[in-house]
Amino acid sequence: MEHFPEQQLRDIVYRGIESDELDYKAAQSWNALSRAGKGKIIRHLIALANTKGGYVVIGVGEDAAGKPALYTGVSDEESASFDPSAVGTFVNRCVEPPIDFTIERPVIDGKRFVVFAVKPFRQLPHVCCNSVDTELSSGVFYIRTPEASSRPATRAVEMQQLIQRAMRNQREQLAKVLRGILYESGTVFTDSNGLQRFNELIVSSSEFFKRHKNISRDSCILQISVIPENFDPVRFDLQELRRAAAAAWRWQPGSDFFAGEDIRNAYFTNVSLRFMAEQADWMWQLYKSGLFHCTGATVPGRILDGSQLIRWTCCITNFIGRLYSELNWQEEQPTLRIELFNVENMELKCDPDISGMCRIDKIEFEFKRSAADLAVGSSAHAARIIRGIGERFNLNDSQINQLLAQCTLWSDPI
Helix, strand or coil: CCCCHHHHHHHHHCCCCCECEEEEECCCCCCCCCHHHHHHHHHHHHHHHHCCCCEEECCCEECCCCEEEECCCEHHHHHCCCCHHHHHHHCCEEEECCEEEEEEEEEEEEEEEEEEEEEECCCCEEEECCEECCCEEECCCCCCCCCEEEEEEHHHHHHHHHHHHHHHHHEEEEEEEEHHHHHHHHHCHHHHHHHHHHHHHHHHHHHHHHHHHCCCCCCCEEEEEEEECCCCCCCCHHHHHHHHHHHHHCCCCCCCCHHHHHHHCCCEEECCEEEEECCEEEEEECCCCCCCEEEEEEECCCCEEEEHHHHHHHHHHHHHHHHHHHHCCCCCCCEEEEECCCCCCEEEECCCEEEEEEECEEEEEEEEHHHHHHHHHHHHHHHHHHHHHHCCCCCCCCHHHHHHHHHHHCCCCC
16 A cells, blocks of 8 residues: 655645646545535545646635635544445446545644545556436546546547556557566666666756857756656657646746746757746756756856745756646656755855855765655755755754755746
8 A cells, every 4th residue: 555655745735826736625535525525525536637637635615715725624423434345346336447536634733634645557547337417427538637636538639648648558558568578688777777767868858958048157057957867868859848847837836947948948859848947947848758857057156046046956856746747747756856966165145144164065965765755745845955055054953944944935936
């Protein structure tokens, strides 16, 4: 059974914004729900599974403005009513193939919630096979929209996307089988060889950036990379990458580092979707292999602007989380790598009270997280990056905590 970290569940419960991967319901008992009420929950589960997976949280009501902001939680009796066996049996009588989901019951700040954690379909999209009052219609494929609606897939492009995802899932499963066969014969990339290929792409991307930007020797180079577990050079097609990037951008239209025209001005190379800013020294690339690489340079000088670093990090991590959610990565555990070059004897400064000096030439650290965790925990990952950088600039705990307080102001921009 999949284990959900407490912080991940907390982020899900308190996100407070319904989306194509998250729905909130007020406190209720499964046993007390009418057939139509149960059908409504099943509709959300089918739609989430047919889109990119997600969560239904029970125990969060709406305020006067209609926003999910009343964190009442559920009673012990209500929590017990969502028995996984009974609920699962009822749900999967109404859908084919069965939905892969778990029911979590986290206690957060002294209140218990019920969280349906839904995985995206693996082979075939889910279709309703039994009608339930006016909530479910037999023979219908339900999808989740960015407007947080769970509705039938009625447009040709929506059905095409379902088919494309099904074909890609089957292609990936076949690739895993082939990798296993080839590994037995010693003719497939080992993990180390796959990592070498990713590293070669990262170096190539960095060199391209330096060639096309007049970077001062006094500038600090910042890089964030997301490295998949396995190297598949054609895992995604280029149009898929552009669609996912555009959908991820919609969550942060006010970002300092992303704008709608950035996605429109991004262009295709033979292996990636690339964007290079015209008025600023930064660039990102999203590769067909699933690799994401973003690099930027600070203004010349030996002082690193802490406020700019925080904004950059928060915006990038939020974009990354949304991006891989759009690409339907749920079980994959990519590596998030952070690198800063040319930082020896550079000062990190943020407000008069926050100042520290780095004594090494390169800062590098990385950690592995599930794609689902990247999506719902972007603020926590941004804070982890800022803390790691602050430590290497020899800031004390009080100064780092002041940086992290600023980090919360820029996380998850909407």
